[in-house]
Amino acid sequence: VSHSRQLPARVLLASALAALGSTLGCSSRPSFWNTAPTATSTVALRNGVAIVDDADHRVLLVGALGAAQGFALAPSQSIAIGHHVVSAQASPDGFHLFVLSTGDWPPQSTTDELPSLTVIDTTNWAPNSPPLTPALYPMTQPLPNLAIDPQGTSPSYAVAFQGSAAQNVLVENANELVIFDLTSPPADPTQTRPNPIVHTIQSFGGTPQALTFTPPLLVNPIDPAERLLVVETQIDVTLFSLDHAFDQPLRPEVTVPLTAGTSTSSLTPAGIAVDAFDPASAADARIAVRTTSDTNVFTIAFGPPDPGAANDFKPTVNLTDVGGVPSDMAFVHTDAGLRLAALVPTKSAAVLVEPDTSLTTNVMLPSSYSNLSLVTAQVAPAGNAVAPGVDVALLWNGSSQQSGVALWTLGNSVGQPYFSTQVLNIAQAVQRVDDVPNSNLKVLESNGNQFFVLNLATTTVFPLDTSGQVALSIAPDGSRIWAFAKDGEDLASIALADLNPTQLLTDAPIDAVFDVACLGDPASRALFALDLQGSVGATVFNAENPRDPQTPPRRVSGLLLEETP
């Protein structure tokens, strides 16, 4: 597709229609002709970039051809989406785009659109493929938030909910969830199996604030493992069977309170952890909840249901005081078996909770770390004295500049808690830890003019200095980091094999960068440095060798001046 040809085509057509409209009256002209194309948001896909043009009710999929074509722009796909986009996200596998729209609400005419979810599958997108056909799931009411199932290569479920977003309609039911079965086509409410379904969860005063899709859990040993939707409200946690979400009649959910109800005080969930290490083991069917203000952690286990219960399981709740308000937690394997590891910054400690007996083991830490990430898979292959079946956690976000990060070996945390941490000294407090796919590396981001590459196999940390605050993007193939100054023209590629930075320059200020597989040549990778000003431009680089004289960067502009669908 040549953008130099598209621009006059659209402009001419618009001018002609405008002239016609002035002659015949403006009432019949589609509204998008009155609105300049503007990128509402951009979303990284595995094989391209999705540019949401809400004004024109479309999303533009932009990809690049492979090295043989000099990383030229592939023919783009312009796909219609619902009106008034409130959320655009990619699936974890990067091949699906989900666009949630509120429609023309409240509808005032029969032509006004209802709210909807548009799902675009780009798995088979190829340079010369026909236009992709999205799936449109109509909704009966607008909702501003969308949670997408992160399990598996292709999501099975998505749930739209109100959450904490500002109210935009006169009256709303914030406990209403709209659940989409993404493995089935849309079906209106008159069908025997509607898709999506609308479900109001039982409420004791709270409303859903965060949703978590669990992996399969053996919540009842005599039944197959079941997936649950965990709904955190301001005051409790509700468990909903995803596997039975579309049963008729609808299965009720189960609400687990966090307070006894004997006083006016309430506790607000601050996060959950799910133990799903072994979906075939009932002992690995557990959920832990921490709150914003209480020193207890709540562990939920499962057992057979009471007679007459609608669900296949019955949750039981346990409280364990960890001595301070936990800031992060995860289920871990230790030398003494499964534990819930809770970080308690006020004690500069971690507390290991035995979920069956509520026994606790205090592990004093060298700093008040607030976050932990399990890095067992990255550490274990290197044979760093990690015993089989035990985990290693990376502790980060310490209280001081000198906190650095620490590796917490859980192989001796219960037996020798005093000898289980190893500090990696970093001169900055780490604010964020980024995964590097397919490697033993982590990228540690700080608020200063440095970021770090941590090699978990060798426990080495390499600082990389920057001239100012930069935004980082990790290539999905795990080969490089992209660093750029937002709204600046400087760009750098850092090869993770040798940490050699390659300085680059674009002609336009960069809003975002996307390292994507090329269409028709997935072994080649291109980098899109997007400039969202005006009708959106991009500089396309050979991502693996951006200074290759055979494949110089290409500057394209007016990406949104494609034909509307």
Place this chain on the structure above:
Amino acid sequence: VDNGDASAAGVDAADVDAGDDGASDGGVIDAASAIPAAPDSGSTAPSGSPDVSITPDGSYALVRQDGVAAITVIALADGTTTTVPLPALPTDLTMSPSGDFGVAVLRDTSTVVILPIPGIAADPTLLRTTTISGEIIGRAIVTADAKSALLFTTAAPVAHLTVLSLDATASYRTIVLHAPLLAVFPTADSANAIVLHNITPSNGVEGAFSIVPIASTLPANIVSLPAPPTAVALAPLGDRALVAMSDPTTGTYGAYLAKMPSLQAVPYVLASPPIAVGIVSGASDGYIAQDYSEGRITFVDLQSDGGAGGARTISGFELGARIIEGSNP
């Protein structure tokens, strides 16, 4: 819940009062008014509360009074009292499970006195005495099958437990344990006993208990504890016992599951102080209630060999009771 709770199973004040063999087994009537004046033979002025044992059918009460060398038998139907003179001051009085005889212990003479009921009420001379030579005995506990009496003392640092056969032979054997006794709990099958020990803490050992075969001559198994024992519960079948321990000063809390006849002891660490133990025989579980702000109970699988899954703790009962399955308003 069966009657395996510590308080019902025998952890009464008498068992844990090491300073007085003759503490009460507990009674429900005030028999003081029925107690006659002390007989002449070696008695001193009566003191303390009366120690009363009542037959299960409620027909007779036996009363022991500190400082009185006699047992008073009271026919509860008409209040008739019979004084049974004894050769020395009784330090303990107990009743057989069926109420067909009482047992008094005379520590000063190491003598056990069997009081047949109701015969003794009519003829105070019907008593039968057995002297346990060379042993200090101040307490007696009749086993559930009424075939033996366990004799011991908690008033002196004596590490012996004597098993007296209550048949006509009145034979006995003395089991040498490894520490002085604090309390004795015979199992329901009369084959074993759990013995709590009164020890001087040292080297991290704060208490101990033994699993003692009493129906056989196997040696006892003593288990040292990092905290003093606080409660015992016995299974109705006599094959399991739970022993709780607690030391708030060090924050050491736990329980042992004693298995019989293997004499194996399986330890369980608790997260908070135990306040009561019991056994739910139908569920094959033991339970340990704990002192915790949100309430806490640990359930122990009586068939477990310890390890993962052997114990499960629940807390926050009120929250559990409020878990609700429901849906649309």
